[in-house]
Amino acid sequence: MVLGAVVEKTTVQKPTAQQHYSTTALQHYSTTAQKNNMKKIITLLLLIFFQCALIFAQDNATTIALIGCHRQKKPAPVLSYFADEIKPQYCVWLGDNVYADTQTNAQHILKQLNKLAKKDGFQTLKENSKFYVTWDDHDLGFNNAGGKYPLKEESKAIHRTFWELEEEFSAEQSGVYYAGIEEQANGKKIQFIMLDGRYNRVKKGENADALGEAQWEWLKTELEKEADLRFIVSGYQVLLDKPTKWESWIKLGNSRERLFDLIKSTQAKGVVFLAGDQHHAEILKIEKALGYDAYEIMASGINQRPITIDKPNNRVAGPDRTLHSAPMVTVYWEGKDDLAPHLHFVLTDVETKKITLEYRIFLSDVGL
Numbered sequence: 604m605v606l607g608a609v610v611e612k613t614t615v616q617k618p619t620a621q622q623h624y625s626t627t628a629l630q631h632y633s634t635t636a637q638k639n640n641m642k643k644i645i646t647l648l649l650l651i652f653f654q655c656a657l658i659f660a661q662d663n664a665t666t667i668a669l670i671g672c673h674r675q676k677k678p679a680p681v682l683s684y685f686a687d688e689i690k691p692q693y694c695v696w697l698g699d700n701v702y703a704d705t706q707t708n709a710q711h712i713l714k715q716l717n718k719l720a721k722k723d724g725f726q727t728l729k730e731n732s733k734f735y736v737t738w739d740d741h742d743l744g745f746n747n748a749g750g751k752y753p754l755k756e757e758s759k760a761i762h763r764t765f766w767e768l769e770e771e772f773s774a775e776q777s778g779v780y781y782a783g784i785e786e787q788a789n790g791k792k793i794q795f796i797m798l799d800g801r802y803n804r805v806k807k808g809e810n811a812d813a814l815g816e817a818q819w820e821w822l823k824t825e826l827e828k829e830a831d832l833r834f835i836v837s838g839y840q841v842l843l844d845k846p847t848k849w850e851s852w853i854k855l856g857n858s859r860e861r862l863f864d865l866i867k868s869t870q871a872k873g874v875v876f877l878a879g880d881q882h883h884a885e886i887l888k889i890e891k892a893l894g895y896d897a898y899e900i901m902a903s904g905i906n907q908r909p910i911t912i913d914k915p916n917n918r919v920a921g922p923d924r925t926l927h928s929a930p931m932v933t934v935y936w937e938g939k940d941d942l943a944p945h946l947h948f949v950l951t952d953v954e955t956k957k958i959t960l961e962y963r964i965f966l967s968d969v970g971l
Contacts, residue, residue, distance in 0.1 A: 662789040663937045666690075667834075668732065669930040671697030671739075671879035671903035675718040679906045681929045682724030684953045686731065689931065693785070694732040695795065696766075697879030697903055698739025698838030705744055709757035712744055716765045736766045737797040738779060739838030739879055740850075747850065749804035750815075759802065778802035780818050782825045791936055794830035796822070798837050804855070811856030819861070826869040831971065832934065833873050839880040842887040842899040847913050849881060866893045872970035875946065877932075879903035883912055884930060884950050885921030886962045895970035900948055902930030920948075923960040927953040943967060 668691040673679055685691060703715035719725060740748045744758045752758070762779050763769060771781035778799035785793045803815025814822070826833075835841075841859060843851040852859035866874055875898050882904025889897045905928055912922050929951040938944045943965055950960040 662787070663935060663939075665787055665791075665793060665934040665936070666692050667932040667934070668694045668728075669697060669877065669900070669902045669932065670694060670700070670905055672699040672882050672907060673701060673719065673905050674907050675701045675715050675722070677906050678927075679722055679724075680927050680953045681905045682722050682728060684724070684929050684951075686724035686727035689929070691732050691931065693795070694728060694734050695834070695836060695877060696734065696736040697836065697877060698737050699741040699879060699903070700736070700738065702741045703744060704741060704746060706753055709744075709754050709761060712742070712754075712758055713761050713765070716742075716761070720765075733785070734766065735783065735795045735797055735836065736762075736768070737799060737836050737838055738762055738801060740801060743801045749801055749806055752801075755802055777815060777817050780814075780821065784828065784830055787936070789936055791831045792829065793934070794825070794828065794833040796825055796833060796835045798822070798835065800838050800852075806855065809856070811854075811858070813852055813855045813858040813862075819865070823865060823869060826866060826871040830871075831873060832875070832966070832969075833871060834875055834877050836877045838878070840878045840887070840899060840901055841876045842878075842889055842892075842897060842915075842917060843901075843913070844915055844917060847915070849913060863892050863897070873966065875900065875964065875969060877902075881912070882907050882909040883921065884923040884925070884928065884960055885915075886919050886948065886964075887915060887917045888919045889917055893970070896968050898964050898969065900930075900932065902928070902948075902950060904928065905930075920962040921960055923950055925950060925952045925959045928959070929953050944971075 666689070668685045668689065685694065701715040701719050703712040705711040740746055742762070744752055744754050759779055760774065763772070763774065768781065772779065779802065780797060780799040782794060782796045785795070787793065798814065799818065800813045803812070803818060805812045839850040841852045841862065843849065843853065845853055852862065874893055878899055878901045880903060881901060884902040887899040887901065906926065908924050908926050931949050933947045935947060936944055942963070945966060946964040948962045949958055951957065952959050
């Protein structure tokens with residue numbers, strides 16, 4: 604500093620109240636904006652997380668509803684329950700989907716199916732779930748009917764049209780059998796094989812048979828196709844043993860043995876049987892019958908109870924007599940709850956929403 608120089612005094616002006624307010628407001632706005640942006644980012648990340656979790660869950664699970672032995676003149680709340688609450692990917696109709704007994708009037712069969720079509724939940728379920736359908740005696744047209752049923756051609760045509768199966772099998776085919784392979788989001792393939800155990804059935808004598816030769820040849824071709832899991836669907840039970848008063852493959856000559864041998868000769872893995880006919884739910888098992896364990900899920904009578912029930916020695920779960928039952932099969936491809944990959948069969952009472960029967964079939968037990 605030079606001696607004698609005059610030093611000017613610098614005065615620092617304090618911000619006015621208005622300036623102070625503006626600065627504070629700007630800082631507050633900036634902080635609030637940062638917080639809002641952070642909230643948006645967190646919300647976006649959570650949304651992405653839950654979407655990924657949903658996609659993973661869908662990849663890991665396949666849902667299949669089972670319906671059969673439906674009394675069209677009685678309430679069937681399970682249809683709305685499946686359509687509005689469960690929303691399964693697939694719906695397998697096991698037979699006796701209506702009771703349309705007649706030996707003279709084919710239009711009577713159509714009228715009973717139309718009653719089903721008008722039931723609450725049916726159309727929504729049809730729009731949102733892929734249907735796989737077979738029949739049994741009562742929707743063919745008469746109790747215990749088979750190859751000699753006089754209206755089987757007319758009934759087949761009605762069945763094919765009502766269930767919109769024109770692309771699945773020709774009008775000339777000897778029966779209503781067909782199959783489909785459904786590829787899942789995770790790349791796994793499920794095969795649904797819908798057998799017709801009525802149209803060509805011969806009940807007695809040395810020619811007793813469930814399917815007829817044309818269907819046997821077709822079935823061999825289907826079993827040779829590539830699939831990760833196969834549901835073979837029959838209107839009546841495959842694994843039910845003698846003695847029984849109910850219809851079963853064991854009572855039709857060597858039909859069941861031939862079926863088992865065909866599955867083994869084609870080396871078809873992952874076969875699980877689905878069946879109807881009786882008005883209760885149960886799981887049957889025959890060890891190593893297919894080179895691996897044979898399982899059958901019989902879940903029918905969605906709005907009626909059984910009168911009598913057999914006591915088969917190979918039953919591993921059930922019987923369940925729930926009146927308004929909702930049978931579901933969920934395939935957990937990667938497992939769930941620390942369990943290995945499996946099928947989870949759950950039967951729910953639609954009126955109480957309580958589970959009344961459940962059983963798990965591990966994929967490793969069916970050759971996978």
